[in-house]
Amino acid sequence: MKIYVCCKQVPDVAMTIQIKDGKFISEGMNYVLNAYDASCVEEALVLKEKYGAEVTLVLIGDEAGKEALRKGLAMGADNAFHISDPALNNLGSQAAAKVLQAFFKGRDFDFILTGKQAQDSDMGLAGGILSGLLNLPYVTNAVGLDVQDKMIVVKRQGDEGVEVLHMPMPSLITCSNDMNDPRIPSLKGIMASKKKPMEQVSLTDLGLSADEVLKESQKSSLKSFGLPPARKAGAKIEGDAQTLVATLMEKLTKEAKVL
Amino acid sequence: MNVEFNQDQKLMQQSAREFAEKFVKPVAKKLDDTQEFPVELIQRAAELGFMGVAIPEEYGGAGMDSLSYTIMMEEIARYCGSTSVILSVNNSLVCGPLLKYGTEEQKQKWLTPLAKGEKLGCYGLTEPNAGSDCAGTKTNAVDKGDHWLLNGAKIFITNGSHADTALVFANTDPGKGNKGISCFIVDMKSPGFSVKPMHGKMGIRASGLSELVFEDVKVPKENLLGELHKGFKIAMTTLDGGRIGIAAQAIGLARGAFEEALQYSKERVQFGQAISNFQAIQFMLSDMGMKIDAARLLTQKAAWMKDMGQNYNQQASAAKLYASEIATWVTNRAIQIHGGYGYTNEYNVERYFRDARVCEIYEGTSEIQRLVVAANLLGR
Ligand SMILES: Cc1cc2nc3c(=O)[nH]c(=O)nc-3n(C[C@H](O)[C@H](O)[C@H](O)COP(=O)(O)OP(=O)(O)OC[C@H]3O[C@@H](n4cnc5c(N)ncnc54)[C@H](O)[C@@H]3O)c2cc1C
Numbered sequence: 001m002k003i004y005v006c007c008k009q010v011p012d013v014a015m016t017i018q019i020k021d022g023k024f025i026s027e028g029m030n031y032v033l034n035a036y037d038a039s040c041v042e043e044a045l046v047l048k049e050k051y052g053a054e055v056t057l058v059l060i061g062d063e064a065g066k067e068a069l070r071k072g073l074a075m076g077a078d079n080a081f082h083i084s085d086p087a088l089n090n091l092g093s094q095a096a097a098k099v100l101q102a103f104f105k106g107r108d109f110d111f112i113l114t115g116k117q118a119q120d121s122d123m124g125l126a127g128g129i130l131s132g133l134l135n136l137p138y139v140t141n142a143v144g145l146d147v148q149d150k151m152i153v154v155k156r157q158g159d160e161g162v163e164v165l166h167m168p169m170p171s172l173i174t175c176s177n178d179m180n181d182p183r184i185p186s187l188k189g190i191m192a193s194k195k196k197p198m199e200q201v202s203l204t205d206l207g208l209s210a211d212e213v214l215k216e217s218q219k220s221s222l223k224s225f226g227l228p229p230a231r232k233a234g235a236k237i238e239g240d241a242q243t244l245v246a247t248l249m250e251k252l253t254k255e256a257k258v259l
Numbered sequence: 260m261n262v263e264f265n266q267d268q269k270l271m272q273q274s275a276r277e278f279a280e281k282f283v284k285p286v287a288k289k290l291d292d293t294q295e296f297p298v299e300l301i302q303r304a305a306e307l308g309f310m311g312v313a314i315p316e317e318y319g320g321a322g323m324d325s326l327s328y329t330i331m332m333e334e335i336a337r338y339c340g341s342t343s344v345i346l347s348v349n350n351s352l353v354c355g356p357l358l359k360y361g362t363e364e365q366k367q368k369w370l371t372p373l374a375k376g377e378k379l380g381c382y383g384l385t386e387p388n389a390g391s392d393c394a395g396t397k398t399n400a401v402d403k404g405d406h407w408l409l410n411g412a413k414i415f416i417t418n419g420s421h422a423d424t425a426l427v428f429a430n431t432d433p434g435k436g437n438k439g440i441s442c443f444i445v446d447m448k449s450p451g452f453s454v455k456p457m458h459g460k461m462g463i464r465a466s467g468l469s470e471l472v473f474e475d476v477k478v479p480k481e482n483l484l485g486e487l488h489k490g491f492k493i494a495m496t497t498l499d500g501g502r503i504g505i506a507a508q509a510i511g512l513a514r515g516a517f518e519e520a521l522q523y524s525k526e527r528v529q530f531g532q533a534i535s536n537f538q539a540i541q542f543m544l545s546d547m548g549m550k551i552d553a554a555r556l557l558t559q560k561a562a563w564m565k566d567m568g569q570n571y572n573q574q575a576s577a578a579k580l581y582a583s584e585i586a587t588w589v590t591n592r593a594i595q596i597h598g599g600y601g602y603t604n605e606y607n608v609e610r611y612f613r614d615a616r617v618c619e620i621y622e623g624t625s626e627i628q629r630l631v632v633a634a635n636l637l638g639r
Binding site: 014030032066067070071074184185186187188190191193194 | 267269274276312
């Protein structure tokens with residue numbers, strides 16, 4: 001089996017986000033593998049261990065993106081493609097899907113996994129658009145994957161429960177981070193990941209021009225960033241159960257006026 | 260020296276942090292309460308390669324540098340002093356000298372399983388009457404032709420209760436002080452070798468601290484580590500490396516307490532406002548953060564010098580000295596910021612304080628570190 005995982009690098013949530021004049025300050029920021037994509041890698045590796053597969057990572061991004069790719073390789077993926085070009089900074093979902101479409105043209109695979117969204121933008125569009133461009137069967141929000149009789153068995157979290165779908169190969173599946181608990185890369189894995197193939201791909205390699213990508217990117221563009229207002233300190237109610245309930249009722253009716 | 264981590268180091272930090280948050284944080288309090296050695300946790304750490312971070316891959320280690328090792332130590336100590344000291348002893352006090360002084364056979368036989376974490380090591384230097392002055396070692400090894408006969412006792416040995424392999428410093432030429440000490444690799448299952456767990460410690464209570472007793476323990480001739488009578492030098496150079504790890508441990512403990520205090524100061528309301536609005540609290544927080552940063556830079560410099568193959572004796576002592584003293588100070592301030600709650604075990608800060616305190620004592624007391632720094636400054 002040949003499984004591709006499309007990944008994205010996102011700012012490390014453990015660090016403080018800094019915004020100046022509506023712009024996100026990326027200097028000094030650590031970039032990590034998007035958590036949803038880490039779940040994709042984990043699931044692909046489980047399938048690889050079960051049935052044998054080649055797990056390939058694809059990422060569009062600058063130098064910082066290499067770190068996210070190396071994390072996936074350190075987890076156990078076999079190889080990676082790093083699509084990078086100055087024209088590819090701050091891509092919208094539409095443009096990213098267009099670039100990936102060019103990447104997948106003529107490639108052979110059984111399925112493509114992508115995170116159901118990225119932790120930073122929370123758009124959740126690239127996977128869907130890509131499936132459209134590649135004309136692939138598509139399912140969202142997977143919480144479980146298996147393979148039976150040349151079909152992909154996808155458990156997806158729907159509104160009213162878990163649905164089980166059988167998908168043909170090839171297909172595109174977007175994954176939830178509820179699917180699994182991604183493995184922590186061992187130090188051995190980290191060191192081994194340095195020796196795994198990571199191929200650089202440019203826009204020219206993909207037969208795309210910067211203008212074409214820019215045009216796609218402009219279909220939706222990000223105007224500015226802002227931090228959410230700081231949360232006000234909550235109120236702590238203390239006392240025995242009776243006092244707790246009484247005070248809470250009082251607050252809900254008189255202060256919050258929700259009852 | 261580069262202040263930005265390279266890719267290996269960043270990935271190491273992510274792995275150590277994930278491990279610490281997922282597995283260490285949830286059990287740290289229980290480990291302190293029960294004083295039980297965290298067997299399963301250490302097993303997991305071993306699977307990730309944390310038992311032989313700076314040991315080459317050919318001997319079962321991860322093949323990373325000393326700076327990566329300090330990164331791991333800080334991330335783990337951020338939640339638990341016991342777990343971090345267990346790792347530090349195996350990494351720097353046992354694997355370190357085996358790599359530096361071991362013969363090829365010794366490395367294959369003893370270092371490889373220790374670096375892989377299949378076996379656990381302990382370091383037996385201190386004795387009841389030979390602490391700072393380890394030249395006063397009374398444990399002795401007598402040459403019996405085809406083996407050494409080991410007699411004596413060691414005290415305060417971290418990992419002792421669960422270790423498989425001990426490095427033991429013993430007198431091989433009585434009356435010669437420093438110049439008559441040798442280092443032996445001892446299989447702890449050897450007849451005559453017994454271990455007595457020590458309880459009642461103030462902090463790092465789950466580290467398997469024990470007394471080791473040797474009664475006519477036969478040690479094979481080939482288990483002498485390094486040269487005969489040159490054990491004192493092994494002990495000292497080993498501690499240089501160890502001190503970098505202890506410095507990182509102290510920083511991790513200080514950081515853990517600092518982060519909790521920072522959070523608490525924003526939540527605790529007195530006089531109608533969060534206590535973080537009071538300048539007295541802000542000044543404490545700023546000093547805490549500043550000292551942690553300064554200690555980290557000193558420690559990274561020492562690790563970097565080690566990685567560059569430079570003499571780092573002075574820098575390792577300075578880093579360990581400064582980091583351990585600010586760790587006591589920072590964790591103490593963290594209790595202050597928590598007020599009365601900080602004095603109870605409902606919050607973690609009292610544990611951080613108790614755990615941090617030993618960093619000023621083991622692997623050379625602060626007084627001994629000052630002697631080392633002074634000796635370097637004065638060229639003695
Ligand atoms: C929790 C814990 C874990 C430990 N783990 C290990 C281990 O794994 N392996 C191991 O071998 N040891 C271990 N030790 C022992 C530790 O390294 C010693 O306790 C330490 O070196 C100090 O020795 P001591 O306790 O005998 O104190 P002493 O040497 O008796 O010191 C008492 C006081 O005198 C001061 N002092 C001594 N000499 C001088 C001097 N020349 N100038 C000025 N002041 C001086 C000291 O600084 C100290 O303040 C551990 C100790 C503890 C508490």
